[in-house]
Amino acid sequence: MLEFDWGVIWKYREALWDGMLTSLQLFAIALAGGIFFGTLLALARLAPWKLVSVPAAGFVNLIRSIPFIMAIFWFYFLTPMIVSKFTGQQGEAVGPFTSAVVAFIMVESAYYSEIVRAGIQSIPRGQPAAAYALGLNYWQSMGQVVLPQAFRNMLPVMLTQAVILFQDTSLVYVVALKDFLGAASKAGQLTGRIVELYIFVAVVFFILCFLASHAVKRLQARLAVGR
Amino acid sequence: MDWKVLLEQAPSGGMTYLGWLWSGLFWTLAVSLCAWVIAFSVGSVVGVARTVPLRVPRAIATAYVELFRNIPLLVQMFLWYFVMPEVVPKAWGDWLKQDMPNLLTLPFAAQFSLWEFTAAVLCLGLYTASRVAEQVRSGIQSLSVGQTNAGLAMGLTLPQVYRHVTLPMAYRIVIPPMTSEFLTIFKNSSTALTIGVLELTAQSRQISEYTFKTFEAFTAATLIYIVITMTVIFAMRALESRVAVPGYIAQGGGR
Numbered sequence: 001m002l003e004f005d006w007g008v009i010w011k012y013r014e015a016l017w018d019g020m021l022t023s024l025q026l027f028a029i030a031l032a033g034g035i036f037f038g039t040l041l042a043l044a045r046l047a048p049w050k051l052v053s054v055p056a057a058g059f060v061n062l063i064r065s066i067p068f069i070m071a072i073f074w075f076y077f078l079t080p081m082i083v084s085k086f087t088g089q090q091g092e093a094v095g096p097f098t099s100a101v102v103a104f105i106m107v108e109s110a111y112y113s114e115i116v117r118a119g120i121q122s123i124p125r126g127q128p129a130a131a132y133a134l135g136l137n138y139w140q141s142m143g144q145v146v147l148p149q150a151f152r153n154m155l156p157v158m159l160t161q162a163v164i165l166f167q168d169t170s171l172v173y174v175v176a177l178k179d180f181l182g183a184a185s186k187a188g189q190l191t192g193r194i195v196e197l198y199i200f201v202a203v204v205f206f207i208l209c210f211l212a213s214h215a216v217k218r219l220q221a222r223l224a225v226g227r
Numbered sequence: 228m229d230w231k232v233l234l235e236q237a238p239s240g241g242m243t244y245l246g247w248l249w250s251g252l253f254w255t256l257a258v259s260l261c262a263w264v265i266a267f268s269v270g271s272v273v274g275v276a277r278t279v280p281l282r283v284p285r286a287i288a289t290a291y292v293e294l295f296r297n298i299p300l301l302v303q304m305f306l307w308y309f310v311m312p313e314v315v316p317k318a319w320g321d322w323l324k325q326d327m328p329n330l331l332t333l334p335f336a337a338q339f340s341l342w343e344f345t346a347a348v349l350c351l352g353l354y355t356a357s358r359v360a361e362q363v364r365s366g367i368q369s370l371s372v373g374q375t376n377a378g379l380a381m382g383l384t385l386p387q388v389y390r391h392v393t394l395p396m397a398y399r400i401v402i403p404p405m406t407s408e409f410l411t412i413f414k415n416s417s418t419a420l421t422i423g424v425l426e427l428t429a430q431s432r433q434i435s436e437y438t439f440k441t442f443e444a445f446t447a448a449t450l451i452y453i454v455i456t457m458t459v460i461f462a463m464r465a466l467e468s469r470v471a472v473p474g475y476i477a478q479g480g481g482r
Contacts, residue, residue, distance in 0.1 A: 065410075065456035066449050067417035070428045074449075077441050167299035174421060181302060195313045198305045202298050209297035 005193055009200050012187040019183025020204075022097075023169045026104060026179065030169070031162055033105035038112025043142065045117055056113075063110035069174050075103035076175050100172045108165055115161060119154035120146060156220040163212050167205065180204070232440045233447060239338070244434045244444075251430030252451055258347050258426060259416045263409065265352025270359025275389060277364045288360065295357035300418050303354055308346040308422040339423045347419035355412050362404045366397035399470050406463040413455050427451060 009016065044056035063071060079102045080094040123146050131141035151158075170181040178186060184201045188194030233245045242250070276288035295303070312320035327342035370393060378388035420429035431448035435441035 062449075062453070065414075066452045067414040067428055069417045069420065070431075070445070070448060070452065073428070073432060074445055077435075077445065167297075170299040170301045171418075173301060181299070181305075185305075194305075195310050198302065198310050202302050202306055205299055205302055206294070206297045210293060213297065 004196055006196055006200075008187065008191050008193040008196055012183075012191075012197075015178075015183045015187055016180065016200075019178055019180040022177070022183075023166075023179040023181075026097075026100060026169045026172065027162075027166050029101050030104035030108050031165060033101075034108025034112045034165070035116075035158065037105060037109035039116050039147070041109055041113035042116035042120060045113065046120060060110045060113050063107055064114070068107055068168060068171055071107045072100065072103045072171060072175060075099060075106055079103075096175055096177050100175060100177050104165075104169070104172075108161075111161060112158070115154055115157050116150065118157075119150035122153050123149055152223070155223065156216055159216040159219070160213065163209050163216065166212070167209060170205075228443065229440055230443055232438050232443060233434075235438075237434075238437060244438065245447075247430045247434055248427070248447055248451065251425060251427035251448070254344075254424060255413065255416050255426040255428075255455075258344065258351065258419055258424060259413045261348045262351035262355060262416065263412050265348065266355035266359050266408075266412065269353060269356035271363055273356060273360035274363025274367070275394070277360065278367045279385070292357045292360055295354050296361075300350070300354050300415055301421060304347070304350045304418050304422055307350040308343070311346070339425060343419075343423045346422060347416070347424050351412060351415060351419070355408060355415070358408050358411075359405070362401045362408060363397060365404075366401035367393055369400060370396055396472065399472050402463060402467045402470070406460065406467075409463065410456055410459055413452070413459070 041056050041060060044052045045060065047053050047056075066074075076096070076099045079099040083094045127149065128141050128146055131145040136144065169179055172179050173181050173185065176182065181201055184197040185194070188197040233248070234243050236242075237244045237247050273288045273291050276284040277292070279285060298306075312323045314320075315323075323342050327340045327345070374392055374396070375388055378392040379385070383391065416426055417428040419426055420432075425433070427448050431444045434444040438444070
């Protein structure tokens with residue numbers, strides 16, 4: 001058994017806090033981007049035109065059948081290449097954080113599109129039919145009739161996925177980005193105190209995700225009553 | 228595009244780069260399937276425990292699920308691999324880290340020891356168990372209470388009710404969500420690369436580092452993952468239709 005030295009956490013509080021900020025930043029951008037592009041992907045998959053729905057379905061199924069880490073590697077490799085092709089600049093133009101952000105938005109939009117699709121499909125056909133009968137066009141019926149109801153139904157699942165997304169941000173460790181886990185790992189290597197630091201990371205993640213998932217459960221119960 | 232690079236001799240292991248990919252596939256399957264055995268058995272016990280009318284087992288099972296679901300898998304991987312050997316008595320920790328046999332002697336030569344493999348399997352298995360437990364629980368709770376009561380009224384004991392009435396129904400109902408957990412375990416096994424297990428994703432990255440043919444290496448690994456996914460989906464569909472409960476229309480499929 002070794003002696004614990006929890007002081008190391010206080011000593012590296014700034015690095016750990018910076019790491020947590022990076023994690024939260026990545027989380028927020030990926031969440032917003034994932035929901036936005038996920039909704040577009042879901043609409044594309046449900047569109048009556050094969051030219052739109054087939055590629056969308058292909059993208060979603062492709063992303064969903066490879067590991068998250070593999071997707072991170074892919075976009076880490078592709079993003080700088082594509083950006084330099086369009087801007088003519090060399091690879092330096094895109095930093096590791098941007099690549100990670102692109103990877104997370106792409107993967108999360110695939111996951112969220114499945115949630116949104118299920119949400120849209122849970123709305124009775126009569127709703128869009130009634131909207132069309134009232135003279136609304138496709139975008140109006142989607143934006144003002146179908147999606148508001150669908151989002152309300154999906155809210156608990158989306159928030160649960162958000163908690164999973166927050167946990168998944170730790171995967172950027174594989175491209176050596178200093179998120180919360182990466183910062184702890186770095187501090188652990190410098191001090192030889194990985195045990196304390198990894199336990200600390202686990203405890204922090206546990207508290208945050210536990211509280212968040214319980215808040216989601218309570219919200220779910222309240223929404224269920226409202227229906 | 229230069230696919231022939233995969234047929235070139237790799238710098239280690241006495242095989243081609245394609246051989247590295249096969250070796251990676253072998254370890255992805257080995258880690259995932261071993262972990263699934265743990266996940267399914269532990270998850271079933273925990274899932275059942277969450278539904279029994281006894282307070283203590285239920286509290287323990289709930290605590291298990293909350294604990295394993297609210298810590299990122301990657302962090303759990305580090306806890307098993309780095310932290311566990313340090314907090315157990317020193318002799319055990321040293322044994323884990325140093326005396327576990329190297330896996331070089333096994334087929335599909337791997338440059339990591341049995342400890343890395345064991346840590347990955349334990350971590351992935353116990354993590355997935357918490358998710359399997361939730362599926363088992365929701366399967367059991369989707370049955371009407373009348374089934375359990377009828378079983379008890381017929382004089383069966385509670386374990387007998389679970390064995391002969393509840394579980395045979397519950398398992399069949401949860402096949403579709405269980406399929407996606409099973410798919411997830413193959414994908415999550417890539418997390419093991421962070422503790423040195425050379426599974427498929429790790430091998431494809433290694434090939435890209437050695438040959439600079441990143442596109443080819445990643446595409447090859449991606450295709451293999453797609454094949455795994457399709458195989459699992461086909462197998463589970465076959466299983467589903469084999470054990471389908473008469474009178475249920477695609478139960479659980481619409482989730």
